[in-house]
Amino acid sequence: MKAGTLARMVFVAALVLGFAGIWRLQKHIDLQQQTATVEADNLTLRSPRILKSMSLEYAPLVAAIYWTRVVQYYGEKHRLHQANLGLLWPLLDIATTLDPQILPAYRFGSVFLGEKPPGGAGRPDQAIALLNRGIQANPDEWRLYQDLGNLYYFDLHDYPKASAAFEEGSKNPKALIWMKVMAAKIAAEGESLETSYFLWKQVYDTTTDPSIKQNAEDHLLLMQAELEMRAINQAADQFEKQSGHRAARIGELVEAGLLKSIPKDPAGYPFVLGEGGKAEYNLDSPLLEKNLLMNR
Amino acid sequence: MRPSAELGSIAPEERREPTNVDGGPDIAKNGNMPSPAIEIERLSKEYPHGFLNLKKRKSLEDLTMRVEAGEIFGFLGPNGAGKSTTIKLLMRLIFPTSGTARILGKSIEDVSMHQNIGYLPEQPYFYDYLTATEVLDYFARFHNLTTADRRERVQKLLKKVGLETAKKIQLRKYSKGMLQRVGLAQTILHDPQVVVLDEPMSGLDPLGRREVRDIILELKKQGRTVLFSTHILSDAEMLCDRVGVIVGGKLRGVGTPGEMVGIQSQGMEILFELENAAQRFPLLEKATKTGERYRVESSESELYAHLNELKAAQARILSVAQIRPTLEEFFMNLVDADRAQANAVEVSGR
Amino acid sequence: MRNVWVVATNTFREAVRDRVLYNLVFFALLMMGAAILVGQISIGIERSVIISLGLTAISVIGLFIAVFIGVGLVSKEMDKRTLYALLAKPVERWQFLIGKFAGLAMTLAVNTAAMTIGLYLALWTVEHPLVGSDWQLLPAVYLILLKLVLIVALAMLFSCFTSPFLAILFTVGIYVAGLFAGELRTMQAVNLSPSTMRGFRAISYLLPNFENFNVMGVVAHGRPVPLALVWQSTLYAIVYGAMVLAGASLIFARRNLK
Numbered sequence: 007m008k009a010g011t012l013a014r015m016v017f018v019a020a021l022v023l024g025f026a027g028i029w030r031l032q033k034h035i036d037l038q039q040q041t042a043t044v045e046a047d048n049l050t051l052r053s054p055r056i057l058k059s060m061s062l063e064y065a066p067l068v069a070a071i072y073w074t075r076v077v078q079y080y081g082e083k084h085r086l087h088q089a090n091l092g093l094l095w096p097l098l099d100i101a102t103t104l105d106p107q108i109l110p111a112y113r114f115g116s117v118f119l120g121e122k123p124p125g126g127a128g129r130p131d132q133a134i135a136l137l138n139r140g141i142q143a144n145p146d147e148w149r150l151y152q153d154l155g156n157l158y159y160f161d162l163h164d165y166p167k168a169s170a171a172f173e174e175g176s177k178n179p180k181a182l183i184w185m186k187v188m189a190a191k192i193a194a195e196g197e198s199l200e201t202s203y204f205l206w207k208q209v210y211d212t213t214t215d216p217s218i219k220q221n222a223e224d225h226l227l228l229m230q231a232e233l234e235m236r237a238i239n240q241a242a243d244q245f246e247k248q249s250g251h252r253a254a255r256i257g258e259l260v261e262a263g264l265l266k267s268i269p270k271d272p273a274g275y276p277f278v279l280g281e282g283g284k285a286e287y288n289l290d291s292p293l294l295e296k297n298l299l300m301n302r
Numbered sequence: 303m304r305p306s307a308e309l310g311s312i313a314p315e316e317r318r319e320p321t322n323v324d325g326g327p328d329i330a331k332n333g334n335m336p337s338p339a340i341e342i343e344r345l346s347k348e349y350p351h352g353f354l355n356l357k358k359r360k361s362l363e364d365l366t367m368r369v370e371a372g373e374i375f376g377f378l379g380p381n382g383a384g385k386s387t388t389i390k391l392l393m394r395l396i397f398p399t400s401g402t403a404r405i406l407g408k409s410i411e412d413v414s415m416h417q418n419i420g421y422l423p424e425q426p427y428f429y430d431y432l433t434a435t436e437v438l439d440y441f442a443r444f445h446n447l448t449t450a451d452r453r454e455r456v457q458k459l460l461k462k463v464g465l466e467t468a469k470k471i472q473l474r475k476y477s478k479g480m481l482q483r484v485g486l487a488q489t490i491l492h493d494p495q496v497v498v499l500d501e502p503m504s505g506l507d508p509l510g511r512r513e514v515r516d517i518i519l520e521l522k523k524q525g526r527t528v529l530f531s532t533h534i535l536s537d538a539e540m541l542c543d544r545v546g547v548i549v550g551g552k553l554r555g556v557g558t559p560g561e562m563v564g565i566q567s568q569g570m571e572i573l574f575e576l577e578n579a580a581q582r583f584p585l586l587e588k589a590t591k592t593g594e595r596y597r598v599e600s601s602e603s604e605l606y607a608h609l610n611e612l613k614a615a616q617a618r619i620l621s622v623a624q625i626r627p628t629l630e631e632f633f634m635n636l637v638d639a640d641r642a643q644a645n646a647v648e649v650s651g652r
Numbered sequence: 653m654r655n656v657w658v659v660a661t662n663t664f665r666e667a668v669r670d671r672v673l674y675n676l677v678f679f680a681l682l683m684m685g686a687a688i689l690v691g692q693i694s695i696g697i698e699r700s701v702i703i704s705l706g707l708t709a710i711s712v713i714g715l716f717i718a719v720f721i722g723v724g725l726v727s728k729e730m731d732k733r734t735l736y737a738l739l740a741k742p743v744e745r746w747q748f749l750i751g752k753f754a755g756l757a758m759t760l761a762v763n764t765a766a767m768t769i770g771l772y773l774a775l776w777t778v779e780h781p782l783v784g785s786d787w788q789l790l791p792a793v794y795l796i797l798l799k800l801v802l803i804v805a806l807a808m809l810f811s812c813f814t815s816p817f818l819a820i821l822f823t824v825g826i827y828v829a830g831l832f833a834g835e836l837r838t839m840q841a842v843n844l845s846p847s848t849m850r851g852f853r854a855i856s857y858l859l860p861n862f863e864n865f866n867v868m869g870v871v872a873h874g875r876p877v878p879l880a881l882v883w884q885s886t887l888y889a890i891v892y893g894a895m896v897l898a899g900a901s902l903i904f905a906r907r908n909l910k
Contacts, residue, residue: 062831063711063866067704074694074701107873110696215695393740396908413742421740427732429662431669443658444741472669488737498740 052096054103061104069105072097076111080118080217089124095132102136106143109150110215112136116153117209117218120161125221125300130161149212151175152185156205159192169193184208199236203229227272228297231287234269238277238285241265252283337407339496339527340369340392345401347387361387363551365401369529371495374522376542376559377531380637384551385531386424389500393421405496417445420494424501426485430474434465434484437473438491445492459487464513478505486517497521499530503537515541535633547633549640569601573620574612583615599625655747656754663725663755672721672759675713676766682709683774690778698778700872706771707792707868713767714760714800719823721759722807725752727816730909739909746901753808753897757801764800768793785874791882792871798889799865803827805893806860809900812907830862860892 051057061068076097083091098115101108118126119133137154144150151171158168169192176185184204191201206229210222238256241264245253248262256279259265268276275291287294347362362384369375379385390396392403394410408415428437438456447455460469463483473481482505489497502518503511518541521528532538538545539559546556574596585608589598596617600608605622612619667673683706690701726749729735738748771789776782806826810819837856839849864885867877 059832062828063863063868064704064708066700066869066872067708070694070697070701070704073697077693077695105869105872107869108697108700113696217695390736390909393736395736395739397906413744416740416742419740421737423733423736423740425733426737428734428737429666431666432662436665440658440662441737441741444655444743485737 049093049096052100054100057100058104065104066108069101069108069111072101072104073108073111076101076114077217080114084217087124091118091123091127094119094127095129095136098136102139102143106139109140109144109147112140112144112150113153113213114215114218116150116157117221120157121221122161122300125224130157133157133161146178146180148175148178148181148185151178151181152208155188155192156209159197159205160202163197165192165196199229199232203233224296224300228293228300231271231293231297234271235277235285238265238269238279242279242283242285246283253279254283255279256285337371338368339371339406340367340375340529341404342367342388342392343402345388345391345403346399347384347391347396348399360551362391362398365548365553367546367553367556369527370544371527372522372525373543374518374528374530374541376538376545377529377548378533378535378538378545378633379531379548380533380633383548385533385548386500387551388548389421389498389529389531392498393419417492418495420489420492420497422485422489422497422499422502425478425504426481428473428481428484431472433470433472434460434476434487435469437484438488441488442491447492455491459491462517463487479507479510482506482510482514486514490517490521494526496527496529499528501532502530503532503534511537547636549636550644554636569599569625570605570622571625572598572600572605572608572612572622574598574617575620576615576617578616581615583611585611585615595620653747655743656751659743659748659751660754660758663752664758667721667756667759672717673763673766675717676763676770679709679713679767680770683770684777687774687777699775699874702771702775702778703789703872704868706767706774707789707796707871710764710767710771710793711796711799714764714796715803715827717760717763718756718800718803719807719820719827721756722804723811723816723819723823725756725804726808726811726904727819731816735909745905749808749812749901749904750897753804756804760800760804761797764793764797783874785871785876788871788875788877791877792867795865795867795877795882795885798885799862802860802862802889802893802896805896805900809896809903812900812903826860827862830860831866833857833859833861834863861888864888 051060057068058065076094079093079097080091083089094115098111098119101111102115115136116133119136120126120128120130122128134154134157137150137157140147141150141154151174155168155171155175158164158171169189172185172189172192175181176189188201188205191198195201203226206222206225210219210226213219213222238259241259242253244264245259245262253259253262256265256268256277260268270276271287271291271293273291273293275288275293277285278288280286287297342365345362345365346360348358348360351357351359365384365388377385377388387396391398392405392410394413403410405415406418429440432440435456438459439452442452442456445452457466460466463486465480465483465487468476468480473484476484482502486499486502489499499518502514506514515537518528518530542559544556544558547554575594576596585598586596589596591597598608609619609622683702686705687702690698690705694701729738729752735748739745768789771793772782772786775786775789803823807819807823810822814822833856836852836859839852844852864881867881870877
């Protein structure tokens, strides 16, 4: 083999090894960075106005980029089971300032800014501000009124305002008829399991955002369980009336013929009777924890 | 006799009967053009320079000159003398500070006059991505030619300047000499009456220079006027009917090459070699030696005596020729004198 | 006028040979990549992102071409002395200038048209069939083209009297300033005197109002571009551009070439 060819081969081999080394080194560096920046989320430029100026005439594209960041941010936080969603509002603020017509951002924000941690940021006030901006920029989008109503109903328990929101949204000729119905129902009854279930079902059925859909599904499952537990409690009350004492296990209710079989929660775990003879989640059921988190 | 550095004897050209090659008066050879092809009157150009452009540099001062129809006029001068400036002024690439000029009777401000002019810029450069054919076609389109006529001329000229084989290659691949030829082609494509060439020989090998010379002579034969600038004096001597010498922005003289240097011969020179290097004879003392070659100067009266002496010494005679002053020497004297004057001015503090 | 056309077609041909149009390859790759990625990382705004990205790319790539080649139209010819032989022909200097301008405008038009086709293809990949509102991309792209042509005129103006580097700087500067002209006009500040405000207003009208040509937000969300805006902006571009080119012609007519 000629000396020139050998030299060239050695050089190529050195290059390959060099890159392999860089690759491994980078992995180590990444690990270091991760451990160092646990909570230090990266959002250097916070001012929406400055960003809007810097975007020149390309604001809608930059808005789209920031909206993408929201999705990534939320997904990452969920993956790592981290509860602090402090950057959610700034990111949404920027995205909607750069492009006031970016509807998915408003809808996402209304759900996850309002939702209690770890599912959301737990800041319904920010969600209201976001939605109001959205409504002002997109007066024709009646669905934003739906989101506003949901916000007041679920996160702020402000039923008069919730009803007013649904009422306002129903004025849009494109709005579905249930908006008006709900406005009346909430004005009359305030909170009810029926209403809650219906509202979440609307979200579940119509959203295309997978995170929102998952969130709605969780709420629906919990409400289904709630309905089941009410039925169980009714049976238990019946049992007490009949036998004079509270049943200690659900099995007794079944034996007494008040229940056909031991009801299972939507996760597939049988309910139990807790202290005071009231229905409760099975200790093994994942819904137990979810219920604790979401319905504090 | 050396021509004097002071040009008292040769005044700048004012009025002169135009003559053609045959010696007779020029009788409207080119149709109805007894007037000069190019008339320049007190043309001046100043450039601001220095800090904040406050100072003015005179690159051309009060030039008055005529180029007669049908002649080859050489514009001579060292670099920076003002030759290119003059030509650029004529072509309206730059604008005069004062003075006027006319070409073919029309003011240089008249763009339509350019229909009849060909211009070859110094170190021409053309569009990288076009082929020679395309460039020539492009330039030709600005003249009133029919499509067929234009195409025919382009092909004809490509052949004439020897670019036929390279005509489809993009100009960025061309050598300097080839670019010069393209330049020359676009200059004469439209059969102009007046052809202005700025340093047409620069960068060419001897073969190329010969070709350019041939083209210039052919133009003259066709009755066209040629004005070209150069600092290569031998070309000027060979080609030009008249020359104008410009140094330091001022015209120093106009006339035939012969007039400029004086016709008088300065004697003869003999070049010879010796068979026997050890030989000694009186003439040898007066000779200069370069390598194996000897050179000795003889006056006309001394010539045959010297030749006999060399014959006796069995020297091999290489050549016997007249010593003539060249334009070069005339030129150099001018430049030296100019420099001396400039130094004197500086020294005197003005 | 024939001379203008001759210069224009030559300029166009030179741009094509100079591989200016290769940027289209880059654009095509960009749009294809975006079409593939966008569905996976942006939720709910696929169409909006493709349109925004596409229009941004058309605008930015076009901007680069308009500024850098626009400045070079005159500078390069002066630098490389190609201009000398040309001006010795029976051509007026303004004919040369307008011809160069027209040639680059044509190049930009072709470039933009090709990129628009690419944009439609990417859009079709993401969501087919195309909906009626997608035709609004055409006026949006047309307005961008108007803007680019105006920038070419400005680039030529600056290159007529400053160095290429400064000309690029000034052109980009005017572009950015022009984008903020509207804001300058409506600027409210407590501590500004009325005369200062008037001065700002005057400047805001003198600057080229490039926001006139920006309808990205409108089109990205499927809304129509008002026809009045289109023809009024056309008129604006024509008038403003003509003034700029007239100025450039005046300056260039008396410029001493080196």
